Amino acid sequence: MEQNIEVKSITPSSKSIARKVVCISKIGSDHTFANKNNQDFAFNLTNMKIVLDGCGSGKHSEVGVRVFGQLLSRKTKTHFDKGEAIDEKNFFDIVNGIFEEMLSLCGDTTFIFQNYCFTILVCFELEDEFVVCSCGDGYIITENLEGEISFEQLDDGEYPCYYCYNFVDKAALAAYQDGVSFKVSRFSKGKYANVGVATDGLRYVQNLFVSEQNKLLKFLHDGKGPQIEKLINRNNLQTGMFHDDISICF
Numbered sequence: 001m002e003q004n005i006e007v008k009s010i011t012p013s014s015k016s017i018a019r020k021v022v023c024i025s026k027i028g029s030d031h032t033f034a035n036k037n038n039q040d041f042a043f044n045l046t047n048m049k050i051v052l053d054g055c056g057s058g059k060h061s062e063v064g065v066r067v068f069g070q071l072l073s074r075k076t077k078t079h080f081d082k083g084e085a086i087d088e089k090n091f092f093d094i095v096n097g098i099f100e101e102m103l104s105l106c107g108d109t110t111f112i113f114q115n116y117c118f119t120i121l122v123c124f125e126l127e128d129e130f131v132v133c134s135c136g137d138g139y140i141i142t143e144n145l146e147g148e149i150s151f152e153q154l155d156d157g158e159y160p161c162y163y164c165y166n167f168v169d170k171a172a173l174a175a176y177q178d179g180v181s182f183k184v185s186r187f188s189k190g191k192y193a194n195v196g197v198a199t200d201g202l203r204y205v206q207n208l209f210v211s212e213q214n215k216l217l218k219f220l221h222d223g224k225g226p227q228i229e230k231l232i233n234r235n236n237l238q239t240g241m242f243h244d245d246i247s248i249c250f
Contacts, residue, residue: 019223022219024248025040026040026242027040029243040053040201041065050072051197051198053200053245054118061117086124102116119161135182139203140185143192145192149220161176197250201243201247204243
């Protein structure tokens with residue numbers, strides 16, 4: 001089991017300067033070597049930061065990831081056009097509706113396992129708090145009011161938690177026969193300046209040189225996504241450091 005990343009840094013607070021949301025998705029060096037697609041997906045909407053991570057053993061999990069992501073984006077736009085926000089109160093019903101649409105294409109168990117196994121991590125920014133809804137492995141990224149950034153690992157152990165398990169024959173599952181649900185984590189704005197999410201490819205940060213770790217943390221604090229992409233590219237070219245796909249929305 002992977003250990004929590006113990007990387008922290010204090011950086012000067014710049015609350016008066018508007019920062020851009022960091023939203024990146026980079027293919028891992030192992031997938032590049034094997035000529036596979038990036039199985040991650042990351043995007044941010046009006047009050048949501050989302051990362052999705054396809055199952056590595058799923059033959060076409062990147063297909064399900066991208067279909068789900070695009071349908072969620074469209075449904076979010078529809079809600080906002082009507083003046084309706086999406087938050088934890090209606091998000092779970094929306095997810096169920098999207099999966100029902102996806103399953104209308106093909107509900108065969110083998111097809112679901114090959115295409116629709118992926119983790120879902122969403123961070124909602126509300127008036128007084130950040131709310132993270134997670135189904136599967138990954139990380140929550142937090143920045144407190146003093147500028148300290150920390151990574152909180154979400155780990156399901158041997159069997160990752162995929163929402164599609166709610167729609168397959170339970171006899172085909174090695175775990176989660178009673179179904180799966182989202183975990184909800186809350187972070188008060190009285191303590192945290194920013195919260196985001198990342199896929200489990202973030203675990204390779206702990207193998208970087210300290211100087212590179214500090215650069216990454218500063219780029220996260222400053223909202224400099226392109227510089228983070230360059231850092232990942234540089235370390236992959238030199239050592240193949242980030243073996244798995246990595247997505248961050250912060």
